[in-house]
Amino acid sequence: MRKGPSLFNVTSVALGLAFLYLPIVILVIYSFNASRLVTVWGGWSTRWYVELWNDAAMLEAAWISLRIAALSATLATVLGTLAAVALVRAGRFRGRTAFSAMIYAPLVMPEVITGLALLLLFVALNVDRGFWTVTAAHTTLTMCFVAVVVQSRLLDFDRSLEEAAMDLGCPPLKTFFTITLPLIFPAVAAGWLLAFTLSLDDLVIASFTTGPGATTLPIRIYSEVRLGVKPQINAICTVMIAVVAFGVIVAALLAKRGELVRARRAAKA
Amino acid sequence: MNVEPPVRRVYVAGMADGNPEPAASRGAAPGLKPGRAPWAVPGARPLVQFEAVVKRFGGVTAVDRVSLDIYEREFFALLGPSGCGKTTLLRMLAGFEIPTEGRILLDGQDLARVPPHKRPVNMMFQNYALFPHLTVEGNIAFGLRQDGMAKSAIAARVKEMLALVKLEGYGWRKPHQLSGGQRQRVALARALAKRPRVLLLDEPLSALDRKLREETRFELIDLQDNLGLTFVMVTHDQDEAMTLADRIGVMNAGSLAQVAPPAAVYEQPNSRWVADFVGDINLIEGIVASVGLGETVIGARAGGRLRVAQNVEAKPGATVWLALRPEKIQIDTQPPAAFDANCLAGQVADIGYLGDVSHYKVKLDNGLALKVSIANRVRLVERPIGWGDRVWLSFAPEACVVLTQ
The missing domain is CATH 3.40.50.300 (P-loop containing nucleotide triphosphate hydrolases)
Known part of the structure; x- marks a missing residue:
């Protein structure tokens, strides 16, 4: 038997990665373009990063987007996890089918409809549109994604672990926090990251529900692009990619370090 | 929690002969x-x-x-x-x-x-249900922590438990770093930790x-x-x-x-049902012919009379089952000399050699098939009883039980 990946495997992995990441790589390269024209290569330069640093409106939009994304992702994670627990654990309660259908509906609902519906709701409630309405809208949008991710983890979660904890004297709520939550944490974290990125990139719902003083980054970029793509936009996108990549790498390293520490302890004992 | 010092089990009241058994x-x-x-x-x-x-x-x-x-x-x-x-x-x-x-x-x-x-009460689960994110020590200490036990007391008890299940030095491992047998011991230690x-x-x-x-x-x-x-x-x-x-x-x-x-x-x-579920057994259906003086005579439905050293709580004419364990039957190639034993003749239909014992399936002349198992006391190079051999099965009246339900 041959060792190592076959030519077929290498090719398919390379093609897959190229499909996913080639556009991003091009974007990153062009963010260092010295030319004012986006499509013409004029040598290496960091001038667009300097210009970006001086573009207060763009930075403000990025800051708003990050805050909305972090806040709505956190809210969505709490609500989505609770919904997943209810769906998996509560057994066959009255209206369970309706509840699960309602949880999943936003997954397939066109964003235009969700956005319009929320806009009508906020108008009817006479709420001032802005930071908080976008946060609430993003929470409703992303909560169902978290619920789906967490639910799939909970479905193959071994219930006897919880029973064992209770058997050893741990009350039910404490069992959830000391046993269940740590074990489903990867799914919860993945749900949070998913919600964060969904919120960060949402344009449609945000433009329906936002108001003065709460222009998110996608809205800002979109309105600028309508006047022609400026090289700053490549720069800010590269920065966002760097932030996300940094977060993912740190998380992975933390997990790896935890493993190493445990292994060293085991070796010492 | 009620913690008792480990003592040998001794029941003073109502002890049958007063000798606590080792x-x-x-x-x-x-x-x-x-x-x-x-x-x-x-x-x-x-x-x-x-x-x-x-x-x-x-x-x-x-x-x-x-x-x-x-x-x-x-x-x-x-x-x-x-x-x-x-x-x-x-x-x-x-x-x-x-x-x-x-x-x-x-x-x-x-x-x-x-x-x-x-x-x-504490339970040891079938799949052990060890907490995968906790170490062996963490698993064993889990129940003790819930009781609010002092840290030093928990450490001492965990150490004691690890020694009890012979897992000293494994305290820092995670469940996935243990073998199946070791996991079983951790599960046992965890369930026992709270006494x-x-x-x-x-x-x-x-x-x-x-x-x-x-x-x-x-x-x-x-x-x-x-x-x-x-x-x-x-x-x-x-x-x-x-x-x-x-x-x-x-x-x-x-x-x-x-x-x-x-x-x-x-x-x-x-x-x-119990006779059939626990171990191997031959069940012979029959009708009570006579009861008395510690002996019951049963007429097997397939033919033949069988004696049982037991007073059966059934009237003559009632249907009963005679339960006979395969290892209590003797198998011979000649009619046995003993007259008090029940004896049935037949032919070997099947042999299963398991090393320590051999199982024989014997087709009796009256149509019944009985299972017989014989311990192989001597090295068996040439099997003395083979397929198709004519054999006589005998069993003592004390060897069987009569079941009425």
């Missing part, structure tokens, strides 16, 4: 072990009492009016085929299932309103391979002896139940078919 002789003598039969003591207070417990899941009755007393320091095994309700019974004692009807008492206290985390009033074991050895399972059996016995705890085990493995238990409760379709010490379950099954 633990080593456990399982050696058939029948009740002297000094080890609290269930036979009138007025003894049971530790666990099931009172007409019923459990239904939807329309399915999993446990059907089970009443059972389990005594302090007893090793009780619930034995039955899968789906007979034995695990449900155990889970009701742990508090994971609520009885539909009836009561469960522990130390005379009704457990109905006591949630699982407040019951002084429960009753330790529940759900198929404790079923995930181990055969050799390890047999070794672990004897370790479990020693553990229970040394700690002086009450064990209730659920198993579908009758060897396990026979080796480990003081008493076995044989379960069938939600009810207890028989509750007796292992030897009694084997030698004096109370029904055809």
Whole structure:
């Protein structure tokens, strides 16, 4: 038997990665373009990063987007996890089918409809549109994604672990926090990251529900692009990619370090 | 929690002959072990009492009016085929299932309103249910932490438990870094750490391979002896139940078919079902011909008269079953000389050689087929009895039991 990946495997992995990441790589390269024209290569330069640093409106939009994304992702994670627990654990309660259908509906609902519906709701409630309405809208949008991710983890979660904890004297709520939550944490974290990125990139719902003083980054970029793509936009996108990549790498390293520490302890004992 | 120092089990009241038996002789003598039969003591207070417990899941009755007393320091095994309700019974004692009807008492206290985390019983789960994100020490200490025990006391107890299950030096490992046998020990240590009033074991050895399972059996016995705890085990493995238990409760379709010490379950099954479920058995249907003077004569339905050294509670003419274990039959190539034995002639239909024993299937002249097993005491190079050989089967009147139900 041959060792190592076959030519077929290498090719398919390379093609897959190229499909996913080639556009991003091009974007990153062009963010260092010295030319004012986006499509013409004029040598290496960091001038667009300097210009970006001086573009207060763009930075403000990025800051708003990050805050909305972090806040709505956190809210969505709490609500989505609770919904997943209810769906998996509560057994066959009255209206369970309706509840699960309602949880999943936003997954397939066109964003235009969700956005319009929320806009009508906020108008009817006479709420001032802005930071908080976008946060609430993003929470409703992303909560169902978290619920789906967490639910799939909970479905193959071994219930006897919880029973064992209770058997050893741990009350039910404490069992959830000391046993269940740590074990489903990867799914919860993945749900949070998913919600964060969904919120960060949402344009449609945000433009329906936002108001003065709460222009998110996608809205800002979109309105600028309508006047022609400026090289700053490549720069800010590269920065966002760097932030996300940094977060993912740190998380992975933390997990790896935890493993190493445990292994060293085991070796010492 | 009520913590008692480890003592040898000694029952003073009602002791049969006053000699506390050493633990080593456990399982050696058939029948009740002297000094080890609290269930036979009138007025003894049971530790666990099931009172007409019923459990239904939807329309399915999993446990059907089970009443059972389990005594302090007893090793009780619930034995039955899968789906007979034995695990449900155990889970009701742990508090994971609520009885539909009836009561469960522990130390005379009704457990109905006591949630699982407040019951002084601990369970060892079939799949061990070790917390994968905690170390071995973390797993063992988990229950102690819930009690708010002092840190130093927890550390001492964990150390003691690791020594008890011979896992010193493994405290920092995670469950996935252990072998199956080691995981089983951690699960046992975790369940024992709190010194429960009753330790529940759900198929404790079923995930181990055969050799390890047999070794672990004897370790479990020693553990229970040394700690002086009450064990209730659920198993579908009758060897396990026979080796480990003081008493076995044989379960069938939600009810207890028989509750007796292992030897009694084997030698004096109370029904055809129990006789058939525990071990191998030949059941011969017949009609009572005469009863009296410690002897019953039964006319086998297939033909032939059989004598049983037992007064059967059945009138002549009643249909009964004669239960005969395969190892209690003697097989010869010539008609036996002894006249008092029951004797049947036939032909060998099948032979199964297992090394230590050989199983013969003999087709009798009256049409019945009997299973016979013979211990291979001498090296068997050339089999003395072969396929198709004409043989005579004989068994003493004391060797069989008559079953009326």
